[in-house]
Every structure is written in C-alpha cells, then in structure tokens.
Amino acid sequence: EVHLVESGGGLVKPGQSLTLSCVASGFTFSTYGMNWVRQAPGKGLEWVASISISSTYIYYADSVQGRFTVSRDNANNSLFLQMNSLRAEDTAFYYCARDLRADGYWGQGTLVTVSS
Amino acid sequence: QLVLTQSPSASASLGASVNLTCTLNSGHTRYAIAWHQQQPDRGPRYLMKLNNDGSHTKGDGIPDRFSGSSSGADRYLTISSLQSEDEADYYCQTWDTGILVFGRGTKLTVV
Numbered sequence: 479e480v481h482l483v484e485s486g487g488g489l490v491k492p493g494q495s496l497t498l499s500c501v502a503s504g505f506t507f508s509t510y511g512m513n514w515v516r517q518a519p520g521k522g523l524e525w526v527a528s529i530s531i532s533s534t535y536i537y538y539a540d541s542v543q544g545r546f547t548v549s550r551d552n553a554n555n556s557l558f559l560q561m562n563s564l565r566a567e568d569t570a571f572y573y574c575a576r577d578l579r580a581d582g583y584w585g586q587g588t589l590v591t592v593s594s
Numbered sequence: 595q596l597v598l599t600q601s602p603s604a605s606a607s608l609g610a611s612v613n614l615t616c617t618l619n620s621g622h623t624r625y626a627i628a629w630h631q632q633q634p635d636r637g638p639r640y641l642m643k644l645n646n647d648g649s650h651t652k653g654d655g656i657p658d659r660f661s662g663s664s665s666g667a668d669r670y671l672t673i674s675s676l677q678s679e680d681e682a683d684y685y686c687q688t689w690d691t692g693i694l695v696f697g698r699g700t701k702l703t704v705v
Contacts, residue, residue, distance in 0.1 A: 480654070513694060515638075523630075523638065523685050525694035537692040573637055578628055579689050582640035582653060 480504040480583045482574045487588030494564055494592075500557040500574030500585055508552035510577045514559045516570035517587075526572070527559065542568075564592045596622050598686050598697035605703040611674040614700050616686030623667035625688050632699075633682040641684075644669050676704050 486498040498514070514526040527548040528537045536548055547560040557574055571587040597619040606612035618625055629641040640653040644662035652660065659677075663670045673680055681704040686697040 515694070515696075522683075522699045523632075523687070523696040525696065528692075528694065535692075539693075571637075575638075575640075578640070578687060578694055579626075580628075580643045580651065582628060582630075582643075584630075584638045584640060586637040 480576070482576065482583060482585030484572065484574050484585045484588040487572065487590045489591045489593065490564055491594050492565055492592055495560070495562045496564060496590060497561065498559040498572055498574075498588060498590070502555045502557070502574075502576070505576070505583075507550075507555040510581075511579075512550060512557045513575045513578055514548060514557075515573045515575050515578075515584075516568075516590075517573070518567075518570040521570075524570075529557070561590070564590075566592050568592050595619070596625075596688060596690050596693065596695045598627070598688060598695060600684075600686060600697040600700045602698070603701045603703070605705055606676055607705055608676055608678065610676050611672060612676060612702065614671040614673075614684050614702065616669045616671070616697050618667045618669070618688065620667075622688070622690075625690075627669045627686045627688045629662065629669075629671045630685045630687060631682050632685065633679065638685065641671070644671075673702075678704055680704055 481503045513528045545563045573587045574585040576583040599617040624646045626645045630638045632638045642650045642652040644650045648664040650662035683699045685699045
C-alpha cells in the first residue's frame with residue numbers, strides 16, 4: 479500500500495526557516511516525479527514545487543521562487559522542502575504528492591503556521 | 595496562461611447522479627486533467643486522469659461510481675448512486691511544462 483507521510487510542520491515567525499520532509503513507502507519512489515502542494519486554511523489547492531525522478535528538472539511556483547528549495551533522496555525514499563524567509567501568506571497545510579499527471583497519490587499533510 | 599474553471603458549488607440528492615464540470619481555457623482545450631476529491635478535514639485523494647478523448651484511468655480503490663468524460667474544452671466528473679461520503683470538495687488539475695494548475699474547486703453537497 480502506498481504511503482506518503484509528511485513531517486516538519488510547526489509554528490514559526492516571519493522571516494524564519496523550516497524544512498518539511500515526506501517519506502514514501504509502498505512503491506518505487508525513484509521512478510516517480512514528486513510535488514509539493516499547499517492549501518491555506520479554508521482555501522483551495524496551490525501547487526508549490528515539482529521535482530523529476532533524478533532531480534534533473536525542478537520547478538517552482540512564482541510565489542515561492544527564490545525562497546523554497548525542493549530536493550529528494552531516492553536512496554531513502556524521501557522528499558524535502560526547505561522554506562526560507564517565510565511569510566504569513568505561506569501559512570498552509572503542505573502536502574507531498576506523487577506524480578499528479580497520472581497515477582497520483584497524496585499524503586495527509588503537515589501544517590505550517592507563520593505568525594509573530 | 596493555463597486556467598481551469600469550476601463552479602463553486604453543486605448539490606444533488608442521495609442516490610442520484612451528478613456531473614461536475616471543469617473547463618480549460620482557450621488554447622489549452624485538448625489538455626488532459628486529473629480530478630481530486632477532498633472530504634472535510636482530510637487530505638486530497640486522487641480520483642482519475644481524464645484525457646481529451648474521454649478515456650480515463652482511475653486511482654487505486656476508486657469506486658466504479660466515479661467516471662469521467664470530455665467534450666471540447668469541458669472535462670466532466672460523474673458520480674452516480676451518490677452517498678453521504680461523496681460530500682466533499684472536488685478539484686480539477688492540469689499541467690504543462692514546469693507547472694501544475696488547479697481549479698478553484700467545486701463544493702458538492704449531498705442532500
């Protein structure tokens with residue numbers, strides 16, 4: 479059974495940093511592109527970042543470009559999102575998601591709250 | 595710019611069928627999409643990939659009550675024999691090189 483488990487969320491102050499992790503199981507992680515998608519409380523889904531199977535191709539939403547960095551460790555079935563210079567508008571549930579172009583799968587999310 | 599348009603809300607009766615619509619904007623009308631379900635206070639669930647020709651591939655464990663179809667720029671999600679647990683937000687999503695795009699979602703109420 480496929481599992482994606484996010485961790486690392488929490489309460490931080492504006493300007494601070496946080497790193498999210500996603501551990502995958504139940505499938506061959508190294509053969510799937512991965513994504514981070516977020517959802518502000520009461521709002522819709524917003525794509526954040528994508529990374530290809532070998533990290534060759536990495537893309538970011540304009541809203542996080544230059545502040546967030548996505549990476550992966552195929553040997554340990556893990557996906558990461560390093561978030562710097564956090565803003566109040568980054569407050570959201572952050573979901574790890576497997577290849578949303580086909581054969582997709584979602585984690586349950588981790589909450590990031592940015593507040594002074 | 596790639597844009598998906600969804601109606602904010604829909605309602606249907608228990609046991610009935612409902613069609614939810616997602617419309618691709620001009621210049622992108624042949625794109626495939628994916629449908630996702632988000633039940634209250636839960637993470638999203640991948641339902642299916644839906645191609646321009648109406649063919650679709652469902653995710654793991656998605657019941658036969660869920661199906662998809664296409665017509666022009668419109669992509670449809672049909673849910674038959676509605677159950678109370680189908681009350682949820684439904685998002686369509688598509689992609690292009692380097693980006694994923696989500697619609698704003700349709701809140702489905704089962705009455």
